[in-house]
Amino acid sequence: MANRRTQAILAQVLGAVALVAIAILLTTTLIGNLARLNLTTGFEFLWRPAGMKIGESVFPLAPSDSFAWAVVAAILNTIRVAVAGIVLATIIGTAIGIMRLSSNPLLRGVTTVYVEVFRNTPLLLQILFWSAILLKLPAIRQAISLGDWAFLSQRGLQLPSLMLHAGVALWPGAIAAILCGIAAFLLARRRNRAAAIALGVLAAILALLVVWSAQGAVGVERPVRKLFGFTGGFTLTPEFCALLAGLTAYTAAFIAEIVRGGILAIPSGQWEAARSLGLRNGAILRHIVLPQALRVILPAMTSQYVGLVKNSSLAVAIGYPDLFWAISTAINVTGHAVEGVALMMVCYLVLTLGTSGAMNTWYSRMIRRGAR
Amino acid sequence: MRSFLRLRALVNSPVNIGITLACLALLAWMVPPLLHWAVLDAAWSGGPEACRAAAGACWPYVGQKYGFFLFGFYPSEARWRPLLALLLMLALLAGNLVPRFWNRRLLIAWPIILALVVWILGGGLGLPPVPTESWSGLPLTLLIASFALVLGFPLGVLLALGRTSKLPFFRMVCTVFIELQRGLPLVAVLFMASVMMPLLVPAGVTPGKLLRAYLAFTLVAAAFIAEIIRGGLQAVAPGQAEAATALGLGYWRTMQRIVLPQCLRVSVPSLVGVAISFFKDTSLVTVIGLTDLLGAVGAASRDPVWLGHDVEGYVFAALVYFTFCFSASRYAAWLERRLQDGARIARAAAVEQAYASRLAIRSEASTA
Numbered sequence: 184m185a186n187r188r189t190q191a192i193l194a195q196v197l198g199a200v201a202l203v204a205i206a207i208l209l210t211t212t213l214i215g216n217l218a219r220l221n222l223t224t225g226f227e228f229l230w231r232p233a234g235m236k237i238g239e240s241v242f243p244l245a246p247s248d249s250f251a252w253a254v255v256a257a258i259l260n261t262i263r264v265a266v267a268g269i270v271l272a273t274i275i276g277t278a279i280g281i282m283r284l285s286s287n288p289l290l291r292g293v294t295t296v297y298v299e300v301f302r303n304t305p306l307l308l309q310i311l312f313w314s315a316i317l318l319k320l321p322a323i324r325q326a327i328s329l330g331d332w333a334f335l336s337q338r339g340l341q342l343p344s345l346m347l348h349a350g351v352a353l354w355p356g357a358i359a360a361i362l363c364g365i366a367a368f369l370l371a372r373r374r375n376r377a378a379a380i381a382l383g384v385l386a387a388i389l390a391l392l393v394v395w396s397a398q399g400a401v402g403v404e405r406p407v408r409k410l411f412g413f414t415g416g417f418t419l420t421p422e423f424c425a426l427l428a429g430l431t432a433y434t435a436a437f438i439a440e441i442v443r444g445g446i447l448a449i450p451s452g453q454w455e456a457a458r459s460l461g462l463r464n465g466a467i468l469r470h471i472v473l474p475q476a477l478r479v480i481l482p483a484m485t486s487q488y489v490g491l492v493k494n495s496s497l498a499v500a501i502g503y504p505d506l507f508w509a510i511s512t513a514i515n516v517t518g519h520a521v522e523g524v525a526l527m528m529v530c531y532l533v534l535t536l537g538t539s540g541a542m543n544t545w546y547s548r549m550i551r552r553g554a555r
Numbered sequence: 556m557r558s559f560l561r562l563r564a565l566v567n568s569p570v571n572i573g574i575t576l577a578c579l580a581l582l583a584w585m586v587p588p589l590l591h592w593a594v595l596d597a598a599w600s601g602g603p604e605a606c607r608a609a610a611g612a613c614w615p616y617v618g619q620k621y622g623f624f625l626f627g628f629y630p631s632e633a634r635w636r637p638l639l640a641l642l643l644m645l646a647l648l649a650g651n652l653v654p655r656f657w658n659r660r661l662l663i664a665w666p667i668i669l670a671l672v673v674w675i676l677g678g679g680l681g682l683p684p685v686p687t688e689s690w691s692g693l694p695l696t697l698l699i700a701s702f703a704l705v706l707g708f709p710l711g712v713l714l715a716l717g718r719t720s721k722l723p724f725f726r727m728v729c730t731v732f733i734e735l736q737r738g739l740p741l742v743a744v745l746f747m748a749s750v751m752m753p754l755l756v757p758a759g760v761t762p763g764k765l766l767r768a769y770l771a772f773t774l775v776a777a778a779f780i781a782e783i784i785r786g787g788l789q790a791v792a793p794g795q796a797e798a799a800t801a802l803g804l805g806y807w808r809t810m811q812r813i814v815l816p817q818c819l820r821v822s823v824p825s826l827v828g829v830a831i832s833f834f835k836d837t838s839l840v841t842v843i844g845l846t847d848l849l850g851a852v853g854a855a856s857r858d859p860v861w862l863g864h865d866v867e868g869y870v871f872a873a874l875v876y877f878t879f880c881f882s883a884s885r886y887a888a889w890l891e892r893r894l895q896d897g898a899r900i901a902r903a904a905a906v907e908q909a910y911a912s913r914l915a916i917r918s919e920a921s922t923a
Contacts (some may be wrong), residue, residue: 195724209755286564287571289578303880304873305835308849312869319866486700493740499842511746520750527743528735535738547589 212519226526228517229254235512237504239420250513257509258530264423264505265534267493268430272491273484275431276438281468294439302438307497308430314501317421323412333416334406340419341406360389416481422503426495434491441483445476478550485542489535496531506530557626603860616864617871620855624871627691627851629676632685637694640672644697652886654893665705672698687765691846693875699765699847700834703772704780710773711780715809718781719788731779736778745771749843768840772833779829787822788814820894827887831880838876848872 217224229251237244240256241263282294288402301309308491318337327335335343363386370379406416419427449472457467496507514523596611606613617624626637647668650656660854678684690698705872717729748771752762762770779884791814799809841850852872856865 187690191722195722198724198728212757213754216758285574287574287578288562288564293578293581299881300877303831303835303877303884305849305876306837307838307841307870308869308876311849311853312866312873315865315869349671365683368831368842473754478885489738493738496742497839499742507740507743507746514750520754524751531740531743532735532738 190264201477211454222518222520224519224521226522228513228519231517233516234514235509235515238422238502239504250517253513254445254506254509254530258505258506258534259494260504261492261498261506261534263348263390264415264426264430264443265495267427268491268495269488271427271431272434272438272487276435277442277470279435280439280442281446283439284446298436298439301432304441306429306433306494307492307500309433310425310497310501313428314421314425317425323408326408328408332405334408337421339421340424341413341416343382343405344417356389356393360386360393363389420503422501425501426498426503428496429497430491433494434487437490438484441480441487442476444483445480445546446472448479449475481542481546481549485539485546488542489539492534492538493531506534530551569620580836587823593750606864612867612870613861613864616861617867617896620858620861620868621871622667623855624848624852624868625692626694627846627854629691629694630685630690631687633685636675636678636682637692640675640694641697643668643672643675644694647701648697648889654890665701667702669705687763690765692851693846693848695833695840696834696837696847699768699772699837700830702769702809703776703833703837704830706773707776707780711775712784712815714777714781715784715788718785733778733781736775737782740772741775741915742837744775745839745843747771748774764843766843768843768845772837776829776833777842780826782820783829784818785826786825787818790821791817823894824887824891827883827890831883831887834879834883835876848875 195313201211230249232247233250234246235253236246237253237256241259242256244256254356279294279297282290285291285294288333299356317339320335323334323336323338324336326341328334332343363382367379367382367386370382404416406413446468453471453475454467457471461472495505498505499508499511502508508522510527510530514520517523564571566572592611594611596609598605598609598611598613598615601615603616606616622631622634626634647664650661650664671687672694674680675682676685676690676698677687714729714733717725718733720726720729721821739747745768748767749764752770754768758763795813795817796809799813804812837847838849839852840847846854849872852868853865855861856868
C-alpha cells in the first residue's frame with residue numbers, strides 16, 4: 184500500500200517537473216524571439232488611438248478612440264448578436280423540435296428537411312450564403328416591404344422602433360405595473376391564486392393608467408422610405424443580419440433535435456396517464472412532458488448556447504465587428520500578439536464560462552426544486 | 556394500404572387539416588421561386604454572357620469551375636495527385652465504417668495511408684514537390700480533419716484518463732486544458748496557433764500554415780474527444796475496474812484490457828458526431844489563409860469573368876458537405892442501434908446463463 188502511494192506521489196512530481204520544464208522552455212524561446220524581433224510587451228497599446236473603423240457599435244465611436252474602447256464596443260457587438268441568436272434559436276428550435284413529433288406527415292417532412300439541411304452543412308458556409316443572398320436583395324429604393332412595418336434591402340433590415348419621450352410621471356407607473364405583473368406571475372407559480380389575481384388586476388389598472396396618461400407620448404415609430412434611405416426606426420446592418428440568420432438557423436436545427444430527444448425520453452406512460460385524466464395534447468405537452476423533458480434538455484442546451492457564443496466569432500468572415508475581429512485587427516496593426524491573444528482568451532473564457540455557469544446554476548436550482 | 560393510412564393523418568382532424576394547409580402554403584410560397592431560380596430560369600449551357608442573360612442560376616459556372624472547387628490552387632497539370640489522395644482517404648473512411656474491420660490492422664492503416672497521402676500531395680521521392688501552400692480543396696479538408704482526429708484521439712484518451720484519475724495533479728492539469736480548449740472559439744484557437752507558434756519555436760524554424768492548422772485542430776479535437784471518452788468511462792460499471800485490480804492488474808493494464816474497450820464501444824456514435832463536426836469546422840481554415848473546399852469556392856467566385864455567381868458555388872459546396880455529413884450521421888444512428896441491439900443480446904445471454912447455472916445448482920442440490 185505504501186508502495187502504491189509512493190508511486191502516485193512520484194508520478195505527480197515527475198509530471199509537475201515536466202510541465203514546468205516545458206513552460207520554462209517555451210517562455211525563454213518566446214522572450215528570445217520577442218527580443219530578436221524588437222517587439223515590446225505590455226498593455227499600454229490599449230490606450231493608444233485605434234484608428235480602425237468599426238462599422239457598427241452600440242455607442243458612438245470615433246477612429247480616434249483608443250483600442251480599449253474599440254474592444255469594449257466589439258464585446259458589446261458579440262453579446263448583442265449572441266443574445267439575439269440564443270433567444271431566436273431557442274424559440275425556433277423548440278417549435279421545430281415539437282413539430283418534428285407531429286402526427287402530420289407533411290409537417291414532419293418539412294421540419295425534418297430543415298433540420299437535416301442546416302445541421303449537415305458548415306456554419307461558415309451558411310453565414311457566407313446568407314451574406315451573399317442579402318447582397319443580391321434590391322436596393323433601398325425597391326426595398327421589400329414586410330407589411331409596411333419593416334423593410335428588407337441590400338442595406339439590411341429596417342425595423343420599427345419604440346419611441347418613449349414622455350414625462351417623468353410615466354416611468355414610476357410603468358415600473359410599478361411591471362413589478363406587479365412579475366409578482367403576480369411568481370405568486371401564480373406558487374399557486375397563491377387570490378393574491379395573484381389581485382396583483383394582476385392592479386398591474387392591469389396601472390398599465391391602463393400609464394397608457395392613458397401617455398397618449399401620444401409612447402408610440403411605435405415606423406420606418407419611412409425615402410429616396411436614399413429610411414427615416415425613423417432602426418437599422419440592422421446586413422452583416423448583423425447574415426450572422427444572426429446563420430447562427431440562429433444552425434443552432435435552431437441542433438436545439439430542435441435536443442428538444443425532440445428530450446420529449447421522446449419521457450416514458451409514454453406519462454402521456455397515457457395524462458390523456459386518461461382528460462388533458463388535451465397541448466396541455467399534456469405544456470404541463471406534464473416539457474417540465475420533465477427540461478431536465479434532459481437543459482445540459483445539452485447549455486453546450487448549444489456556449490457553442491453559439493463561440494461561433495459568433497465567425498463574424499470575421501463577413502466583416503461584422505465582433506470581439507475576434509477587433510482583437511485580431513488590433514494585433515495585426517500593433518504587433519502585440521502575446522497581449523492580444525491573452526486578452527482574447529480572457530474575454531472569450533469570461534463569455535463562455537459565464538454562459539455555462541449561468542445555465543448550470545439554473546439547472547441545479549431546478550433539480551433541487553424538483554427534489555423537494 | 557399502409558401508406559394510405561399514413562396519409563390520412565394529413566386530414567384526420569381539424570388541427571391536422573390546418574397544419575396541412577399551412578405547410579402547403581409555405582411550400583407554395585417557397586418552392587416555385589426556388590424552382591424558377593434553380594431550373595426554369597437557369598442557364599444550363601454557354602458562357603458568362605448566357606448567365607448574365609438568364610434570370611436564374613448559372614450552372615455553366617459550376618461546370619467550368621468544379622475542378623477548382625475540389626482541388627483549388629493545386630497545380631492543374633498534376634490534378635491526378637489530389638484526386639488519388641482523395642480516393643485513398645475515401646477508401647480509408649469507407650473501411651472504417653465496417654465494424655468487422657475494427658482491429659489492430661485498421662489502426663496501422665491510418666498512419667500508413669495518411670503518410671502516403673502526404674507524399675502524393677507533397678511530392679519528393681520521384682514526384683515533383685508541391686509546397687503545402689498550394690494544397691487546397693476537398694483533399695485538404697479531409698486531410699486536416701483526419702489529422703486532427705487521428706492525433707487528437709490518443710491525446711483525448713490520455714486527457715480523459717487524466718481527468719478521471721485519482722491523482723489530483725493530473726486531474727487538475729487535464730481539466731484546465733480541456734476546459735480552456737472547449738471555452739475558446741475554434742477560430743480563436745486557429746488564430747492563436749498561427750500567431751503564437753512562430754514565436755514559440757526557436758529562431759530559424761518557421762512552421763508552415765498547414766502545420767499550425769494541424770496543431771490547433773488536434774488540440775481542440777483532443778479536448779472534445781476527451782469529454783466523450785470521459786462520458787464513456789462513466790458508463791463502464793466501476794465493478795469492472797475493481798475486479799481487475801483485485802485480480803492484480805495494474806492501472807494501465809486495467810484500462811487497456813478491461814475499461815477502455817468497453818468504454819470505446821459505447822462512445823463510437825458520439826465520436827462519429829465529433830468527426831462530423833470537425834469535418835464541417837475545417838472550413839474555418841480560410842481564416843488563417845488556407846484554401847479548403849469552401850475557401851476554393853470563395854476564391855472562384857472572385858474570378859472577374861464569372862462575377863456574381865457566388866451563391867451557385869455555395870450550393871455546390873453545401874451539397875458536398877451535406878453528402879458527407881448526412882451519410883455519416885445516418886451511419887452513426889445505425890451504429891447506435893446496432894450497439895444497443897448488441898448490448899441487449901449480451902444482457903439476454905447473461906440472464907439466460909445465470910438462470911441456467913441456477914438450475915444446475917438446484918438440480919445438483921436436489922440430487923445431493
